[in-house]
Amino acid sequence: MRSLQDDEETTAAGTVTGPGAAPAPAERSGVGTASLRWKPSVDRTGVCSLLAYLRTCVRREAVHHHPVREDHLGTDVCACLPAGPEPLFSGAEDSVATDPDTGRVARRAQQYGQSLRYGYPLVLTGEGADRAALPLFTVDVQIVDETGTAVRSAAPGARVRAVGPPDLNTALLVRLGLTDPEDLFELRARLRGGGPMDVCRPAAVGDLAAKVRALLACLEIERVDDIDPAATRGGPRGSATGAHNVAVLFRAGPEEHPAGHDCGPGGTAGLLEDLDHTTEHGLDPDRVGGTALESLVGPPATEGGETVGGDAVPVSAVPLRQDQYGLVRSAMREQLTVALTPPGTGDGTAVDALVRTAVAHGQRVLVCARTDTELDRLLRRADTDTAHPVVRVGQGAHRGAEARLLTRLLTEHRGVRSAPARGEATTRWGTLTTQWERVRRAWHAMDTMASGGHELAQLAEERARHVERGWDPEALFTPERGGPDHWLDRTRRAQAGGLLSRRHRSLIRSELGVRTDPESLARLREVALLESRWRAAVDRRTRCAPLGELSADLAEAVDQHRRAGQDCLTTVAEARLRRGRSVVENRLETLNWHRGDGRPSLSALMDTLPAWACRTDHVRSLPLRAGLFDLVVVLGAERTRVVEVVPALYRATRAVVLGDPAHPGPHTALEPEEERRALTVAGVSGDELDEHGLRYGEGSALTAAAKAAPQPVWLTEHRGAPPRLARIASRHCYGGRLSARTAPDPARGPSYEWREAPGTCETAPGASYVNREEAYRVAVVVSELDAELPPGEGITVVAPTQPQTVLLRRLLLRRPACREIRVGGPALLTEHEADVTVLSPVLAGAAPATAERRVRRMSHMWSAVFTRTRRRLVVVGDRHHWAGGDGPLSELAADGSGTPVVPDTAVTVLADALRAAGTRVSLRHESDDWCADLVVRFGARRLCLLLDREPDGPALRHLMARGEHLNRTSGDPVVVVPAWRCLADRRALVSEILSAH
Numbered sequence: 001m002r003s004l005q006d007d008e009e010t011t012a013a014g015t016v017t018g019p020g021a022a023p024a025p026a027e028r029s030g031v032g033t034a035s036l037r038w039k040p041s042v043d044r045t046g047v048c049s050l051l052a053y054l055r056t057c058v059r060r061e062a063v064h065h066h067p068v069r070e071d072h073l074g075t076d077v078c079a080c081l082p083a084g085p086e087p088l089f090s091g092a093e094d095s096v097a098t099d100p101d102t103g104r105v106a107r108r109a110q111q112y113g114q115s116l117r118y119g120y121p122l123v124l125t126g127e128g129a130d131r132a133a134l135p136l137f138t139v140d141v142q143i144v145d146e147t148g149t150a151v152r153s154a155a156p157g158a159r160v161r162a163v164g165p166p167d168l169n170t171a172l173l174v175r176l177g178l179t180d181p182e183d184l185f186e187l188r189a190r191l192r193g194g195g196p197m198d199v200c201r202p203a204a205v206g207d208l209a210a211k212v213r214a215l216l217a218c219l220e221i222e223r224v225d226d227i228d229p230a231a232t233r234g235g236p237r238g239s240a241t242g243a244h245n246v247a248v249l250f251r252a253g254p255e256e257h258p259a260g261h262d263c264g265p266g267g268t269a270g271l272l273e274d275l276d277h278t279t280e281h282g283l284d285p286d287r288v289g290g291t292a293l294e295s296l297v298g299p300p301a302t303e304g305g306e307t308v309g310g311d312a313v314p315v316s317a318v319p320l321r322q323d324q325y326g327l328v329r330s331a332m333r334e335q336l337t338v339a340l341t342p343p344g345t346g347d348g349t350a351v352d353a354l355v356r357t358a359v360a361h362g363q364r365v366l367v368c369a370r371t372d373t374e375l376d377r378l379l380r381r382a383d384t385d386t387a388h389p390v391v392r393v394g395q396g397a398h399r400g401a402e403a404r405l406l407t408r409l410l411t412e413h414r415g416v417r418s419a420p421a422r423g424e425a426t427t428r429w430g431t432l433t434t435q436w437e438r439v440r441r442a443w444h445a446m447d448t449m450a451s452g453g454h455e456l457a458q459l460a461e462e463r464a465r466h467v468e469r470g471w472d473p474e475a476l477f478t479p480e481r482g483g484p485d486h487w488l489d490r491t492r493r494a495q496a497g498g499l500l501s502r503r504h505r506s507l508i509r510s511e512l513g514v515r516t517d518p519e520s521l522a523r524l525r526e527v528a529l530l531e532s533r534w535r536a537a538v539d540r541r542t543r544c545a546p547l548g549e550l551s552a553d554l555a556e557a558v559d560q561h562r563r564a565g566q567d568c569l570t571t572v573a574e575a576r577l578r579r580g581r582s583v584v585e586n587r588l589e590t591l592n593w594h595r596g597d598g599r600p601s602l603s604a605l606m607d608t609l610p611a612w613a614c615r616t617d618h619v620r621s622l623p624l625r626a627g628l629f630d631l632v633v634v635l636g637a638e639r640t641r642v643v644e645v646v647p648a649l650y651r652a653t654r655a656v657v658l659g660d661p662a663h664p665g666p667h668t669a670l671e672p673e674e675e676r677r678a679l680t681v682a683g684v685s686g687d688e689l690d691e692h693g694l695r696y697g698e699g700s701a702l703t704a705a706a707k708a709a710p711q712p713v714w715l716t717e718h719r720g721a722p723p724r725l726a727r728i729a730s731r732h733c734y735g736g737r738l739s740a741r742t743a744p745d746p747a748r749g750p751s752y753e754w755r756e757a758p759g760t761c762e763t764a765p766g767a768s769y770v771n772r773e774e775a776y777r778v779a780v781v782v783s784e785l786d787a788e789l790p791p792g793e794g795i796t797v798v799a800p801t802q803p804q805t806v807l808l809r810r811l812l813l814r815r816p817a818c819r820e821i822r823v824g825g826p827a828l829l830t831e832h833e834a835d836v837t838v839l840s841p842v843l844a845g846a847a848p849a850t851a852e853r854r855v856r857r858m859s860h861m862w863s864a865v866f867t868r869t870r871r872r873l874v875v876v877g878d879r880h881h882w883a884g885g886d887g888p889l890s891e892l893a894a895d896g897s898g899t900p901v902v903p904d905t906a907v908t909v910l911a912d913a914l915r916a917a918g919t920r921v922s923l924r925h926e927s928d929d930w931c932a933d934l935v936v937r938f939g940a941r942r943l944c945l946l947l948d949r950e951p952d953g954p955a956l957r958h959l960m961a962r963g964e965h966l967n968r969t970s971g972d973p974v975v976v977v978p979a980w981r982c983l984a985d986r987r988a989l990v991s992e993i994l995s996a997h
Helices: 044-064 100-111 170-175 181-192 208-218 267-275 293-297 322-333 347-360 372-379 396-412 424-468 484-496 499-512 518-542 547-594 599-608 616-621 642-650 672-682 686-692 701-708 723-733 772-788 802-812 849-856 859-867 879-883 888-894 905-916 953-970 979-984 986-994
Strands: 078-080 095-097 115-125 132-144 159-162 242-244 248-252 336-340 365-369 611-615 629-634 652-659 752-756 795-798 821-824 834-839 869-877 920-923 934-938 941-948 974-978
Touching (some): 044 267, 044 293, 044 642, 078 100, 100 115, 100 248, 115 159, 132 208, 132 248, 170 181, 181 208, 267 616, 267 642, 293 642, 322 336, 322 347, 322 953, 336 701, 347 365, 347 372, 347 547, 365 372, 365 616, 365 642, 372 611, 396 547, 424 518, 424 547, 424 953, 424 974, 424 979, 484 499, 484 518, 499 518, 547 599, 547 953, 611 616, 616 642, 629 642, 642 652, 642 701, 652 701, 686 701, 752 888, 772 795, 772 802, 772 834, 772 869, 802 821, 859 869, 859 888, 869 879, 869 888, 905 920, 905 934, 905 941, 905 979, 905 986, 953 974, 974 986
Parallel strands (some): 336 652, 365 611, 629 652, 752 869, 795 821, 795 834, 834 869, 941 974
Antiparallel strands (some): 078 248, 095 159, 115 132, 132 159, 920 934, 934 941
16 A cells, blocks of 8 residues: 655655653652642541541442342341231331341341341342342331330330331342332332321331232232232241242341451442541541542642643553553543543553553552453453563452462562663663654654645635635746735735835736735735645645655554563563562462461562552452552443542542443432431532532542543544444444444444334333333344354343343243343443344334433443444344434434445545546445545556545554555555645646556
8 A cells, every 4th residue: 555645755854863761760669649739738527528428328328239148037137027917018007026036136237237127028039149038128117115215225025117218129129130210219109109198107008019019020020929918927938039928127238347347358348447537447538638539529720730740651562542642641640530431442451551651660550440350351461461460459269369470470580580781771761762752753743744634635625616716826826926925915015004005906906917905805815825824734744754654663663662661661570579579478478378368568569569450349458548559540430439439549649530421320229318318417518519520329430530630531543343333322422532443344244234123112110111022023033143143252132121121031041042142231231342232222103202211312322332342233123213313223223225425525526537537436435434435447457545634643544554454355556645635736646646556
């Protein structure tokens, strides 16, 4: 592939002296370094109030989601009430007497500071270790004496009384896949509707038996017993899965541990202990200043404030893109960086480079992810690189992995290794810096070339319009008459008025032959200014090095920079291991023999192994010290509550928060009244929390960080999904910011297909909907795909509503299949990519307005479906209905054969000129970036043309990649043509094209 330059002459590039060798980075000399950015001191009272508010909300959320295992039945965790009439939900009594079993549960709840709850009927669900015993309806209760007065101890004869409205067991609904807040709100409204409204009996449910039976049927929970509140059983009938006519008393929420007890990692208890500022085991509000947490809870930074760090030369195992480098650069400088990373945009590569860069520059790094899957994906590269060990901590299983890692390091570095020769480390850092400057110069040169060509293309079109009106700049501004700058100045003087303006008008009339009325002078001034810009832009463009030369130089510089970075990282890692071998041995002994968490020995180990990783809820595995790490990286922030990242931000001086902006954030089971109560108790203003994005249950850690950080960094180059699907997601979910970079594979067939399935959208439990006819059609389509797809490719079935998902799962998972078939809601594609995605969109003709509004606005589902599908998207639904609406699926439904391309002016002009020269020309008819813009045939030869109208360097490099791909797939020569020359120099351009090959 070659590029036709602006002219055939290229000037020799001047020699640019590279920077001097950078010294090796200094080792970390302390922890908790204060931020250099100027900020007023953090309000201690405000921080304490915020922590108290968050702790209250977290504890209450844990009560709603508390799981009860089946083997806890009959213990001090959960006890069945004696057989007889159900007292509280039926409204038969205002309290219920405790027996020895339920009294023991009540006493343990008070002892451990847990909430006491009452539930009916009991539902047994799950398999194996996941087996649970969860009541369908729940209500908070408190212990009272015979007179109804609340007491602090469950003495014999004590009773329990409901202290709140009846509620659905959120833990059970989550297990059933019902997590949408609209569903939960509607179900709560139906449960509480029609009640007796008796203040003494707040848990009473109107027509209890009918509501229980109806809800069990809608949730597809089988009834083991007949639901009869007047005659409950004293225990479940065996272990049969389903609903049992049994009432239970159980304790819920995290246990409050005695003073001095060190809470282990994971779970709500560890998070609450970290947030407890009143004890020595919690974070210290006085030390929040200087940590990454300061950005969230403190006042905003002043405009003139300094950054925390400086520019650092990146170290990467693979080539870095410009947008990825922007993330690394910001993370090494700013106290808080927010990165908006749609799926497939290379966030894993950027984070890996960021961790390597920070480690190579002597800094400690902690990577936190919401799930183990995200961590596994990120750490896959580090596991194979001996110079870049990442220690993973968490629960017991990870201690074994840590021990194996330490053993491997000691084995690989056995014996005394000689230190590198004097000056060798400095030389390596100098090489790294020099090669990185080469990369940046090549980026800058390609940016300059692309932006200049883009500007020339726009100027050429405007110039052509002036020529059509009779104002030809080349005829007006000749060497004999003078250039456009000369006549621009004379025109301004002529328009100024006065005696001297007459002379300038006279010269304009006599030399240019242009009238000097106000309108003509204004037009002449416009043409002169345009021609001045045009000639300056042409001069800048023609002084650029050839595109092929720039591409080759960039590729060589990137490769040399990668090698130099690996050398520097190896030098730093070996030096640390030489100094800290004894520390590694001590840590390994702690893990192998003492079986404790060994947190006291971690600080010393961090100087030897500075890269660490854990799940966000396992940060408790690490010592609670302000600024323990220089940098913390938070992955999956769009699905993480802000309270969950507070301990991680407190442990670091800088933070990077990454997430998908299309995701709405995690849901909460808290009711508005519960959250308002927490605000009142903590003395926090709800409006102030809203302003900072810290309100519990609203938004996510990503939205909170975005309000506190400077301008977010976008990763915009998507790879993975078929280009057509990625472009639709970009337009509808990301404001057109994404650029599709996936090379198409024609051998894999079409990127999407629509299987017609008109059905009926019916109401389901809560505020949800189901389309049964569509679900049955999906089952048939999946069976067909299962038979025709090659081995190794999986099928993922996605539906927007929980009832549709349940129906699809029942229809599909009982059928024999040749491959893995996963069924779920929008969250299914959040962590896993899909080879083939089958979408059941539910909506059909005459669908309720609420269903239309709810499904169409699920941007996170559309984003996941369109960006995480790797081979093909199969939509099974009512195409006619979807084609008439708006949104990504509507665009797909209305566009059956591809969006037609309207040729721009440059393409049309060049095609006409080539046809006039006797060639046959065909134009691109579909919006496929990977096709040629023009295919030229003359004689037995065939030539593919790509027009260069790219605005920046990354787009220009993608254009070159398109050319290489087209050359490989078609076997035809490919020529890159500047779009501006099609308009300004088409005769010479046609001659060059015909002689190119």
